[in-house]
Amino acid sequence: MTPAERIAELRHLIRHHEERYYVLSDPEIADAEFDELMRELEQLESEYPDLVSDDSPTRRVGGRVAAGFATVEHAEPMLSLDNAYSEEELRAFDDRVRRGLGMGLDDAVRYVAELKIDGVSIALTFENGTLVRGATRGDGVRGEDVTANIRTVRAVPLGLRGEGWSGRVEVRGEVFLPRKAFERINAERTERGEPLFANPRNAAAGTLRNLDPALVATRGLRAWVYQLVGAGTPQGARVTTHTETFELLQQWGLPVEPHWRPCVGLGELVAFCREWDEQRRSLEFDTDGVVIKVDRLADRRLLGTTSKCPRWAIAFKFPAEQKTTRLEKIEVNVGRTGAVTPFAVLEPVFIAGSTVSMATLHNADDIARKDIRDGDWVIVEKAGDVIPRVVGPIPSRRPADSRPWQMPTTCPRCGAALHRPEGEVVWRCENTSCPAKLQRGLEHFASRGAMNIEGLGESLIAQLIERGLVRDYADVYALTAETLAGLISTSARADGRTIERRFGEKNAVKVIAEIDRSRTNELWRLMYGLGIRHVGERAAQVLADALGSIDALAAASIEELQATREIGPVLAESVRSWFDEPRNQQLLARLRAAGVRMEVPPEERAPRRAEGPLTGKTYVLTGTLASMTREEATTAIERLGGKVAGSVSRKTAAVIVGSDAGSKADKARELGVPMLDEAAFRALIERT
Ligand SMILES: [Zn+2]
Structure with missing residues (x-):
């Protein structure tokens, strides 16, 4: 077998196993075996750089998006769907469709029912089978080009297989976070004192718009597709029904959510909706309803669209799950900006797949309007949002001695009087040195998404503030290992217990090193x-x-x-x-x-400037490399700690010479600076 053949085989195998894992959730091999295939491919590609292609699975993560996302215009607007909130509304939809198609009372329309995914709509464009663009829905007419991030989503193939996709093909679907990935991200955020994502949809949307594809790749986004643009038209693929479209998409290796089903008539639709309202918690991802579409594409054309929505489709929304429980106490929390927000401490209740013991209460006005009181029986709801809310009290079950709730007039942490700026609903503690604000602010400052100071978490910060060791963010940089050693660190675990341990000397040294490292953050x-x-x-x-x-x-x-x-x-x-x-x-x-970096050094455009084997070495790039752009080469060097300069000097470690190299190569020769051709350069960055 030639290297080219083996590379092709490995890519095929890797795509197959990616699909088993990320689309079907049914892996055939262990993760370690998969990693082995990936390593072999990386190895071969580094030895034969001219065999590297953009659709190789090793090339999912590219360089950082430099300055925001470009705007792209959709070839055909991305419409939204009308909603149905009850079976009666479904019936009305079915009536409209039958009238529109001139069908009698006894005729049944052939529909397709699919699970509605609570994610972010995307449009994927393939040219001659290769993924060339991923865009968000945006306002439906114009979206954002998020190709670099979409490439990291391993359910999305970088190339189509099968046949019938020549030229330009656009498919649409949804990018989403499975519940497990969402919980993992939020657990990490809790540990680091970062604000939580309210629900998987927000987390997916935030992730898709992050400018760092390397970070996006770690978040575990998934995707389903459900539409082929132009299907059934003379220019489009030769399909006549939505059912055939799904089959075609699957043949091309695109991820199609497997629970879709043809339904004939209203009765089967209602049955599908009821069935999935019951079963939806057994899925790996959140679904908030069922999308219903007329199956025959010719019928769709007959029905047409309004300015906003197609007349041949509707989204049936599952009712939000509600439970009653006792509200033990209304408490207030002081946030980073001093906002004092009330929340409900509940008698734990199992609702929509998890146990709930706290719920948001929005603000004091809302509580007064609904007259929610300590000790009330209340209705709690978990709709699209994972964070539950109190819908309202059940006054008939109210104890005789109950009294209306009063918003505290002073800050529960520092005792300062609370203020409410005119026209706002939020009460604030305006004491700038309120320890609660400093606490939340510091937790945010040190969080992974911000200065990323590992080990500087909630309990350590609380102690530093309590002992007066830290009065603002800058004080963090004056801390020493001696000061930290001996403090007690506690951490809450998922099971609710807390672990307490003395802050050891080793740990203290580690945190100080982290603080020190954060000085040179981006x-x-x-x-x-x-x-x-x-x-x-x-x-x-x-x-x-x-x-x-x-x-x-x-x-x-x-x-x-x-x-x-x-x-x-x-x-x-x-x-x-x-x-x-x-x-x-x-x-x-x-x-x-304190030495915290306050600017982007001009030569440094890489997302993460690591300490590495190339630290202290400066490289110069000249000419064109076949297997990577100049930006990618720069990123690769900077990832390993090296620098890239614009001109050759005696201090230059090496000049990397591509084709059509210019005067820099001559200069290198003149100064006796080593020169690396592309293969040698690839070997350097792969090996080190
Ligand atoms: Zn305060």
Whole structure:
């Protein structure tokens, strides 16, 4: 077997097992065996770089998206669906369809019922069988080009198999997070004191729009497709029904959710909806309803679409699950911004697949309007959101001595009087040195998504604040291992118990090393970590890319900020007022004095600048490499700790010479700097 044949075979095998695992959830081999196949392919591809192609499974994760996502126009608008919330509404839909098709009372329409996935809609474009673009739905007409992130979703093939897909093919579907992956992400966030994602849909949406594909790859996104654009048209594939479309998509190796079923007439539709309302918790992912479509494509054309929705489809929504339980007590929580929000402590109740012991209560006005009280029996609901909410009390079951609930007038943590700015519903503790705010703020600052200081978690922060060792974020950088050693660290476990242990010297040294390392973080991590209102992970990345330094950000006017792609007036205003606050300016000055990096060094565009085997070495790239772009080569060097410079000097470790190399190669020869051809360069980055 030639290397080319083995490479082709390995790619085929890997795709097969990816499909077994990520589409069918029915693996045939152990993870270790799969990894072995992947390693062999990587090895072969590094030996034969000219055999590397873009649709190889080793190439799922590419370089970082530099400055936000490009906007793409959909070839055909991505419509939304009408909803049906009851069986009566389903009946009305069926009546409309039969009338539209001129059918009699006794005629039954042939439908296809599919599970509705609670995820993010996407459009995938293949050209001559190769995935060339993945885009979000956006406003239905224009979406965002998220190809680099879609490529990391292993349910999505990088190339189609079978036949009949020549030219340009667009399919649509949904990217989502299975429940397990969602729980894992939130468990990690809890451990690190980061804010939780409300539900898998939000987590999937946030992940898909992250600018770092390497991070996206770790999140475990999955995908299903359910539409072939242009199916049944003269230009499109030769199918006449939705059933045939599904079969075709499957033949091409695209992931199709397997529980779809043809249903003849309303009776079978209702049966399908009832069946899945019962069974849906046994699935690996959340489904919030059933999508019903007319099967025959000719019938669909006859029915047509309104300006917003097709007349031949409807989404049946499962009713939200409700339970009654006793509300033991209404408590309040103080957040990072000082917002004091009430929540309900409940007698634990099993609802929609999990035990619930807390629920949100929105705000004090809402509680007053619904007259929810301590000790009430209440109705609790878990709808699309995983975080449950209190729908309302059951006054008939109220104890005789019950009294209306009062919002506290002082902060439960620091005792300062609470204020409510005019026109707002949220009460706030405005004491800038409120330990609760500092606590939440620091938890956020140190969190994985922000400064990523491992080991600086909730309980350690609480002790540091309590002992007066930390009064603002900058104080973190003055901590020493001696100070930390001896403090007690507790951590909550999933089973509710807490483990307590003394902070050992080794551990203390580790945390200090982590703090030290965070000084050279990428700029967006600092921008996000500062906790400026409305500035999330993504806005921070966009701002860091656009402005390049804290000074530039601090100097930017609202107009300049708004001129940045994706930055709207609310965000711009919020950034501006944060930097105008003298206390924040002092904080930045102190962080700068502590050696925290405040800008993106010009030569450094890689997502993660690691310490590595190439640390201290500078490379120069010249000419064109066949197997990678210059940006990818730069990223590869920087990942290993090396630097890439624009010109050759005596200090240059080596010049990497591609085809059509220019004067830099001559200069290298002149100075006696080593030169690496592409194969040698690949060997260097694969080996080290
Ligand atoms: Zn307070």
